[in-house]
Amino acid sequence: MDTVERPNWAPGDIDLGRPSIARVYDYWLGGAHNFAIDRAVGDKVLADVPILKNVILNHRAFLRRAVRFMLSQGIRQFLDLGSGIPTVGNVHEIAQATDPGARVVYVDIDAVAVAHSRAILTGNELVNVLQTDVRDAKQVLKSPEVQGLLDFDQPIGVLMVALLHFVPDSDDPHGIVADYRDAIPSGSYLAVSHAGYEEGEWDPAWDDAKTTYNRGVSEMTYRKKQDVGALFDGFELVEPGVARLPLWQPESPDDLDENSARFLGFGAVGRKP
Structure with a gap:
């Protein structure tokens, strides 16, 4: 990788010779912010779990539809939690296509994702990027990145897309959501997409794919529709x-x-009254 020319979106302190899960996701989504090492890892995982790409594309499509719905309801500022790299179909492009004044804060704990995001978003003063753990809502909400861009006197769209299935029950996902809910004003919206299945639906044949994903990508907690x-x-x-x-x-x-009616995951959008 030493011979690879470093593009302007790749910060100098990022090791191009090491794969990044954020860039692997970018590759799966059809983005351009990835390298051969990321594509090799992505191809290996897809060889073991072929359905994964379709799953990821469906979560991204839900993000697009949820943001467009919120825009139709007058939302013009968004907090995207666990955002990864703002790649193909990102929130600020969707929102600013409707209203160039729309504001977005991306939040992720991954240093590589944040570094790439900051480089990509240079010059867009209506978008901020924050590196921190989204599970700590107080830390997120009091940050200069959030406080300097989002107006908490106006409704906010909070996005938790393909996020909470990486939060185990021991970390209290309900409490995390409640912390954000309590901080946003009336008229705000929450969008969640989450891996899961109906009672009695799990096929033992899926166990190998689940194990491969958990080992090669990240540990995931599947939850049922009612959860x-x-x-x-x-x-x-x-x-x-x-x-x-x-x-x-x-x-x-x-x-x-x-396969839509049996898709292993759910999505929903709610409004805070």
């Missing part, structure tokens, strides 16, 4: 409530396929 719904305590769910991810307000036939 995802419980995360929205204090919010009013918008139609269609907690739904299979592709079935949450699909915009076109491209959002659906023959």
Whole structure:
């Protein structure tokens, strides 16, 4: 990798010879912010878990639809938690296409993702990037990056897309959501996408894929539909409530396929009254 020319979006303190899960996700999403080492890792994981790319693309499509829905409800500022690299279909591009004045704060704990994000977003004064643990809502909300850009007297769209299934029960995902809920004003929205399945639906044949993902990417906690719904305590769910991810307000036939009704994950959006 020493012979690879460093692009302007790759900060000088990032080792291009080491794979980054953030850049691997960028590769899976069809982005351009990745290197051969990341693509090699991504291809290896997909060889073991071929369905994974479709899963990731569905979470990204849900993000797009959720942001567009919030924009239609007048939301013009967003807090994207566990954002990774703002790659293909990112929040600020979707939001600013509707309103160039829309503001976004990206939050991630991954130093590589944050460094790349800051380099990519240089010059966009309506977007901030914060490196911290999203589980610490107080730390996130009092940060200069958030306080300097978001107006807590106006509704905010909080995004937890493909995030909470990486938070084990021992870290109290309900409490984390509640901390953000209590801090945002009336009229704000929360969007959550989450890996999961209905009672009795799990196929033992999926165990190997789950083990491979947990070992090669990150440990994941699957939750049932009612558990995802419980995360929205204090919010009013918008139609269609907690739904299979592709079935949450699909915009076109491209959002659906023959497996949509059995997709291993749910999405929902709620409004704080």
